[in-house]
Amino acid sequence: MPEQPVAAASLSASEPARRLVDDTSNGSLPIYLDHLATTPLDLRVLEAMVPFFTTHFGNPSSAHPYGWQAKEATEAARNAVAGLLGASAREIVFTSGATEANNLAIRGLAARHPDGGHIITSATEHPAVLDVCETLSRSGTEVTYLSVDAHGQIDPDELQRQLRDDTFLVSLMAANNEIGTIQPLERIGLVLADHPALWHCDAAQAVGKIPLDVRALGIDLLSMSAHKVYGPKGQGALYVRRRRPAIRLQPLQEGGGQERGIRSGTLNVPGIVGLGRACELAAAELESEMRRLGQLREQLVGGLSQKLNLTINGHAQQRLPGCVSVCFAGADGTDLMLRLQHEVALSAGAACASGHTGPSHVLSAIGLSDAQATSTLRFGLGRSTTQEQIDTVIEKVIAACVHDTGLAG
């Protein structure tokens, strides 16, 4: 236990949120540029969570003041999550993260279609969607994988062409975790507006980083994760539309009937409170943070390209502000990452798929050769990133590239 576990209490919301990492590291850790893999817990989120580990420890299902206190906090968090998404609170189901939310959405819906039916997804989804679809395809569900263009976007006209009478689900993500490309969400919504298939959107990388409104876009099911938005690990949520008509999912687990029977199990109250607070902060800071990250991104790309031969993967405009996927011609991404690892923490590919060998399925899908894919590094900028850090990173990356390849131009 640190000496002052609630030191965060002294941090007002107006103080720079970028103190997050500096305050918690011992100063010898590298600059953190891997915010797409996970984000540090915002100290304001920690502050909100702490009482629910200690004094406010009740179970929201209990019929006494301890339970009521916990219930009130989880319902306030549900409102905050719903508020960020443009949903209503009763449409939010708490899960352990986006992986579980994706599983619950896709398997939970597929179980209502025992005849098999048809699902459409895309080649660049996260494994928590692709692997579920792959498993379902082995038990009779047909799956169509839409390809993406060189920027990582699907073609909505192709989606239209692939829809069938028995298509019950379209699972298309909001923003990609490797290259940051945002899908043409409005056009996808328009295509699906005229078809009974439901749209599940894995928005783990998009929630809190770009504006998202489930009603305006026509999203029926949406997965999100607290640890991608400065909340705690092990907490997420699934939005399940409950209007015109309500969507019914088959639960993945049975038990005490929590979350209206869709997701049994005692609620992780501190995690849920943290998710709620993280959503409030993201909503309040979304626009300024998008602008700030956009500027840092320009600084990084500008600085690197002055000296190095590089190409930027992903869409030039429709992209997450904090994601910079860079292909360093002729360099080996893993070697570069290893060379840099004590100075800059970043990712050679998708951290979620680490352990997986071979070129990334996303980089292959946008047409990169194996050599180009293995020359790629992903920089994930976030709330803790500063201009000074970017200056240092530019210097370190250029030095590492020159050392490895003599690539300076």
Ligand SMILES: Cc1ncc(COP(=O)(O)O)c(C=O)c1O
């Ligand atoms: C797009 C996407 N979906 C799903 C996940 C899995 O989320 P979680 O770690 O909450 O299970 C990730 C994690 O990187 C992701 O980037």
